Amino acid sequence: xxxxxxxxxxxxxxxxxxxxxxxxxxxxxxxxxxxxxxxxxxxxxxxxxxxxxxxxxxxxxxxxxxxxxxxxxxxxxxxxxxxxxxxxxxxxxxxxxxxxxxxxxxxxxxxxxxxxxxxxxxxxxxxxxxxxxxxxxxxxxxxxxxxxxxxxxxxxxxxxxxxxxxxxxxxxxxxxxxxxxxxxxxxxxxxxxxxxxxxxxxxxxxxxxxxxxxxxxxxxxxxxxxxxxxxxxxxxxxxxxxxxxxxx
Amino acid sequence: xxxxxxxxxxxxxxxxxxxxxxxxxxxxxxxxxxxxxxxxxxxxxxxxxxxxxxxxxxxxxxxxxxxxxxxxxxxxxxxxxxxxxxxxxxxxxxxxxxxxxxxxxxxxxxxxxxxxxxxxxxxxxxxxxxxxxxxxxxxxxxxxxxxxxxxxxxxxxxxxxxxxxxxxxxxxxxxxxxxxxxxxxxxxxxxxxxxxxxxxxxxxxxxxxxxxxxxxxxxxxxxxxxxxxxxxxxxxxxxxxxxxxxxxxxxxxxxxxxxxxxxxxxxxxxxxxxxxxxxxxxxxxxxxxxxxxxxxxxxxxxxxxxxxxxxxxxxxxxxxxxxxxxxxxxxxxxxxxxxxxxxxxxxxxxxxxxxxxxxxxxxxxxxxxxxxxxxxxxxxxxxxxxxxxxxxxxxxxxxxxxxxxxxxxxxxxxxxxxxxxxxxxxxxxxxxxxxxxxxxxxxxxxxxxxxxxxxxxxxxxxxxxxxxxxxxxxxxxxxxxxxxxxxxxxxxxxxxxxxxxxxxxxxxxxxxxxxxxxxxxxxxxxxxxxxxxxxxxx
Numbered sequence: 001x002x003x004x005x006x007x008x009x010x011x012x013x014x015x016x017x018x019x020x021x022x023x024x025x026x027x028x029x030x031x032x033x034x035x036x037x038x039x040x041x042x043x044x045x046x047x048x049x050x051x052x053x054x055x056x057x058x059x060x061x062x063x064x065x066x067x068x069x070x071x072x073x074x075x076x077x078x079x080x081x082x083x084x085x086x087x088x089x090x091x092x093x094x095x096x097x098x099x100x101x102x103x104x105x106x107x108x109x110x111x112x113x114x115x116x117x118x119x120x121x122x123x124x125x126x127x128x129x130x131x132x133x134x135x136x137x138x139x140x141x142x143x144x145x146x147x148x149x150x151x152x153x154x155x156x157x158x159x160x161x162x163x164x165x166x167x168x169x170x171x172x173x174x175x176x177x178x179x180x181x182x183x184x185x186x187x188x189x190x191x192x193x194x195x196x197x198x199x200x201x202x203x204x205x206x207x208x209x210x211x212x213x214x215x216x217x218x219x220x221x222x223x224x225x226x227x228x229x230x231x232x233x234x235x236x237x238x239x240x241x242x243x244x245x246x247x248x
Numbered sequence: 249x250x251x252x253x254x255x256x257x258x259x260x261x262x263x264x265x266x267x268x269x270x271x272x273x274x275x276x277x278x279x280x281x282x283x284x285x286x287x288x289x290x291x292x293x294x295x296x297x298x299x300x301x302x303x304x305x306x307x308x309x310x311x312x313x314x315x316x317x318x319x320x321x322x323x324x325x326x327x328x329x330x331x332x333x334x335x336x337x338x339x340x341x342x343x344x345x346x347x348x349x350x351x352x353x354x355x356x357x358x359x360x361x362x363x364x365x366x367x368x369x370x371x372x373x374x375x376x377x378x379x380x381x382x383x384x385x386x387x388x389x390x391x392x393x394x395x396x397x398x399x400x401x402x403x404x405x406x407x408x409x410x411x412x413x414x415x416x417x418x419x420x421x422x423x424x425x426x427x428x429x430x431x432x433x434x435x436x437x438x439x440x441x442x443x444x445x446x447x448x449x450x451x452x453x454x455x456x457x458x459x460x461x462x463x464x465x466x467x468x469x470x471x472x473x474x475x476x477x478x479x480x481x482x483x484x485x486x487x488x489x490x491x492x493x494x495x496x497x498x499x500x501x502x503x504x505x506x507x508x509x510x511x512x513x514x515x516x517x518x519x520x521x522x523x524x525x526x527x528x529x530x531x532x533x534x535x536x537x538x539x540x541x542x543x544x545x546x547x548x549x550x551x552x553x554x555x556x557x558x559x560x561x562x563x564x565x566x567x568x569x570x571x572x573x574x575x576x577x578x579x580x581x582x583x584x585x586x587x588x589x590x591x592x593x594x595x596x597x598x599x600x601x602x603x604x605x606x607x608x609x610x611x612x613x614x615x616x617x618x619x620x621x622x623x624x625x626x627x628x629x630x631x632x633x634x635x636x637x638x639x640x641x642x643x644x645x646x647x648x649x650x651x652x653x654x655x656x657x658x659x660x661x662x663x664x665x666x667x668x669x670x671x672x673x674x675x676x677x678x679x680x681x682x683x684x685x686x687x688x689x690x691x692x693x694x695x696x697x698x699x700x701x702x703x704x705x706x707x708x709x710x711x712x713x714x715x716x717x718x719x720x721x722x723x724x725x726x727x728x729x730x731x732x733x734x735x736x737x738x739x740x741x742x743x744x745x746x747x748x749x750x751x752x753x754x755x756x757x758x759x760x761x762x763x764x765x766x767x768x769x770x771x772x773x774x775x776x777x778x779x780x781x782x783x784x785x786x
Binding site: 012014015016018021029030031032034182183184185186187188189191192 | 253255291292294295321322357359360363375377379380398401402411412414417419462465497537539540689690692694782784785
């Protein structure tokens, strides 16, 4: 079986996000970019399935500008067999991403697609579900445990009420939650090996994907600052202040 | 346990700063067939670089002649220079000392510059590995340096192996180039092992604390460079500020305190915050936002403290050797210069380090340090003597027949009660951050809490039984990130006792504790690779 894994590059989770002074976006210049943490979990799960003998090949997919190569090399160093780089200078929204994946699914014929449940930059949580619908295959989202046997995936999902276990016929789409696994550390020699692994470069326009943005972002703003606290000298003043503010 | 994996290179460089990267670039320019790797403890190149920084472009011109057509992301030509002696409420503008005239220089973010330099090294075939910390030196049977050992990943706080445990590999090389920056942890071991400092004075350091601000439009004059001394430092403490106007309504500012201070109650972070509230500075910042903040030790011993920079199998370059020029408050040009010189030496001598020490000492980098060797030590005798001495040394270009001595910084603290508390003419602060913990937030420092503490305190009973009485635990004050805390807690016998608590996850890797602790019992070692501050444009 072949597994296709989405491997998106986002602003690193340790970076303090700063809104551009003009409100048109967030600052990405001089900022560390790294793999979406849920995508690292997706890749780790695919690698474990390969190590168990369930899968033979793990292919990571990135959609983005030319300099995405270094990011994909990290995924290859983690252990993916090869990478597909769909090039575009534009930021891609979930529906376009799902349509790109559909084209690649048709081409690659994977038995399983594993995506992060969401990317930590836009927090959309849509691509996996949209892909399953476009592909007309089962989806198992928010996975915290995955078992593959007899052409079926048994997936434990993290839902509000607790854990839900479902069974899905393969091929299917699985999206990963935080507790599915802990991604491995990359080893130096594997970084060197990754340099010779293949990356297929495909121009987004050549895939015949219906493009265009479906959502328009109007404005970005930082959360309002907390105003300065007021020191009160005793309980009586505290009560009086709260009453004055209509909080009591 | 399985056999430790090994990778071999001709040269391994520790540290992707200006020295290490310049070295790698130069060596590949001269000998493309030589294999070179650079390892870096930060998760990405530049994330743990912190500097002013105004740089002299000469050495960069020599290294990359076309760089001005493809400049680093933050690179503002130096404009007007100002030099102030501050009082609490005002100050006096003084003539700019010749060493601090920045005409022709550039204000950069050194972090962004290193992130810009790394791909240029990679394009020449250098392997740059961020996220991997060199935890130890590795030696050959004959005692020479064989390379470095990368730290293990996935070790729990108690030393046991977590599920993802990955053993660090050894990188073996014909030459190991230490480019760790001031007070490198591997360099410290090598200096001891090879007695590299037996013919030099002890090394001296300062701590620089910096913030990058985004301020409301209209306040910034890109290129303007302002330095000050005086308030809030007292006469016996060496302290001064820098304030650089960048483009995009950004200001880089910071405060440098000499770690040779004697006042056990001195708080370098507080001095910085006080200075920000000076009437010359506060109006620039009010209503703005902090983009990034951090701290780093600066090497200031200069000429007389420079250790031998070669040993069998290894060399020291840049600030880990100690090449910063204090009166200029610049080390980047010296770092690049020494990196290039090291590459040229190794290329001409079949990668043999022997002779590099002599080559460096005969170079312009050393001439520059010799001329200014007496300036910083002069300030040990107070601000006014220091000023007069600096003027003399500048006019004579260091021709004095004497060389003033440096003392180790750990030895300069007075004991509590023996130090007359200076009149700390401090103000009520109004600008953020409120305290050090609020400041650390802007360093975006990150350490997996479940890993061994990377600040080794040899004997914590000294902290409680001796230091608390003699010096009042100065680690709780000199650390800019509130790593050290003395907490009171109930002892097994029911009495109240004290304990040193090390909040290692706050650490910004400045190395001040390793330098200033008066008992020399704190040792800074590398945490898990990729841990530590994540500076942006510092």
